[in-house]
Amino acid sequence: MLERAALHQTRFRTPGVTPDARGVLLGQKGAVLFPSLDRLIAFLRAYSSEGSLDDLLPSLTIGKMVTSLKTREVLLSFAAESSYRMDRIAGIAKIAGGMVFTGTSRHFVKYRDSASPLGYDVLELQESVDDVVLYHDAFVQGYQQEGTVDLRQLVLKLTPQRARPDEMRSPSPRYWLTAETGVGHAILNYIFRWRVSARAALVEWAPESAFDDQGKRLHLFEIADPPERILELFDALPGVHVYEPGPGYAVEYGFRHPIELESASALFDDASLVLFRGVGNVLTVNPLPPFAPVRSLVRTDLGQGRSGDVGTGTEAPAIALDLRLAPTREPWRRVTATFVPLEHQAWLARLLYGLPPRTLASVSMASASDGFYLLDEGGIEGVPLGTFHTEVGERIYVPAGMTLVPAVSPRVLDDLLRERGNGFAFFDDEGPRVIAADAFGPVSRRVLRQLAPSSVSASALGDDGPGLPLLRYDKPRRLPLWGFGDEDDAT
């Protein structure tokens, strides 16, 4: 049914195919025949994770094909462009269970494989009224096109899958958030209270059927740089969904779309927003409603509430507790800091001379007015001096053998010490002290004095002394010996 194409062969029976620059037989189009839709999806998933679907999208069509025996298959066709692209598609299609063909209009011949590196040509064209005829080395089959599949609709129908922990992406600078109208205002106040930069809008959809009382309504938030704890809180809140954004779409936090949507951005536009929910629902916001800063929305509501409170004269009761240090019998964990008082400065200096290079490189130090703070992420045991501190929260330290009461969680501690920024908080009897992160530096830099090398003039051996002279004549004289007498001739 097929014969191998030969090098420098110029005439082929397959209409519309020519050898390209590499000699590979290529038509204007490429076609991949899949036995079922799920194979097509597998191909799209694999291709989108390896390359960009955007390259294929302008010319890509998905046809539902049926044979004369009513067998249904799926044919993906696209502009062939080059044998490099075809090679890449063929490689992925084979894994996904597809067969790759090339041709121009109706007749598609099998694309090259390892048995025939330059491709195949048909021995005889089949007379047929079918829309497409595929020539394979095992069969020749005609297909009628029953319809087409819209790729965008196909993508929207795919259900996101829960992402494995290792697939979780790095924190995004912004997130989308949808909240049911019942909790929307509470979310609004919460976001404002924690001073998270956000914008909010109200989205409405038309009723899906005549039985719905009203259309679906949701609060839509765009949050910038939210703390991770807030994200986790929203994620766990019923009626609230967090989405990781992409260009024109967003996938629910903790889920991944089967197809890498970043490589198929041409399916989405900036004027609308497609929200992929983890359970399979897809919300399309088209067009995007106007957004307003959360701050402006909340102030109006709070103003009304306060005026009511003032009128009734009520005041909410409050409990103010101080965090205190208390001894604990729990074993010391993460002893990564020490505080050396100023009176032990000489001991510290002497100790630094004896520290091994690795310890010296890993220890960072900050100087305070009453002592020195030393940090070592790997453990401060290398500097057996001063008061050891254990890390009870991120960059929060208490003296070893002590704990904070009430026993609040590290997250709460972090919130309480929000003002410290990226500084390091050390608790002692007088309360927390914050040392700015910039104050810490490698101990070798902090303690060593600046070297002031004295310049010594040195030159290579053999290059000593000034150079050799140049000799210049005196002004020319017509009679050079004029004026010398005979008495000058004798010594």
Add this chain to the structure above:
Amino acid sequence: MSEEKQRTFDRWAEGFLLPLLTGETAQLQRFLPPGYLSHFSFATPTESTVHQDLLEAFTRRAGEIVRNTPLTFPEVGAAATAMALHNLAALTDPLLDRAFARGSRPRVLEWIDSLIAAIDVPRTRGEALTRHVLIAQTLGGARKDTVVKNWAYTYRFFGRRPPANVVALPRLRFVRQEHSERPMRDLLEEHALDLEDRIAALVARSPITHLLEHTSGTFRFGAADLAVLSDEALRYGIVQQIVRSSTAGSAAAFGDALRELARDGTPPEFLAVAIAFIGELQVLEVLDERRGNKPLDVPGVGNEELFAAMLPALIEDADAGGALGARIALHARDMMALRARASLRATQAGEDAVEAARQLCKRASDLSAKADGSEGLGW
């Protein structure tokens, strides 16, 4: 008259002598007649700073061979050497080859001969160094020639600066200058000027220069050379200079000179000094290998064989407890390298040459039994 001589001396010392020693541009003066020598031998520059600078420059240059040597200038030998060198350099002026001026050349050559004849054998280390410095600086100097071209003409100035009017308005007149330097040694050795013999005579009166210039012409150990070599400091400085510059040709020259010295029935003390010099030269050559210098490995024939054979003979003398070999006191590692070189040299030179060297050492050791040769030959 004496005031005129002093003014000439001042101009000469400041304009020619001092720049010559410091490596700047030395301005040649009028020819210096031998009649001025009596004044120049004892005169000091009127400017005391010039005298001080002169002594410093002399000491600095001499320090390349022997450090911390007190030098005196002027003295008769150094002054005569400097005056002769000045006149020789001035004779290379091409403008002397013209009417009226041309006739002065024979008289100046006579003056130079008279001045050279007035140079005696150096009596101190300082005198030897002073003469060498003067000759080395003059022969190592150069003459700066300038070719000036404008849109119409080309001018050549040999050893003189172009006048201001020639190089004026360089852009308007398309003035271009090309500079070149011609070594003074080449100029002095031009056959047309007939100055080579005078240069050779001057070099012969400076033992240090004579030893360092051993590759030019046939070298023989003269009495002055041996006197200089009998001074340990000078000998080491000379050896160092030879090894630092190049030892190519040293073996043939010194081997030949040693053979001649031994043939003439030379007193053992002279022979001991020459052998010590050759021995030290080879020792330092071995030690200098560490600095990356590569001494010649294969001696030639004849004189070079004798030169090479001196090293194994000296090592044998040292092993036998001889006075000559006792001077080789080295670190064990250096001694090992030296022994390896000695055995190589013995193989290369052949048994006959080594035997001849042994005999020379034996003859020289007769003196060492009587007196230590390092005390010098009357210095």
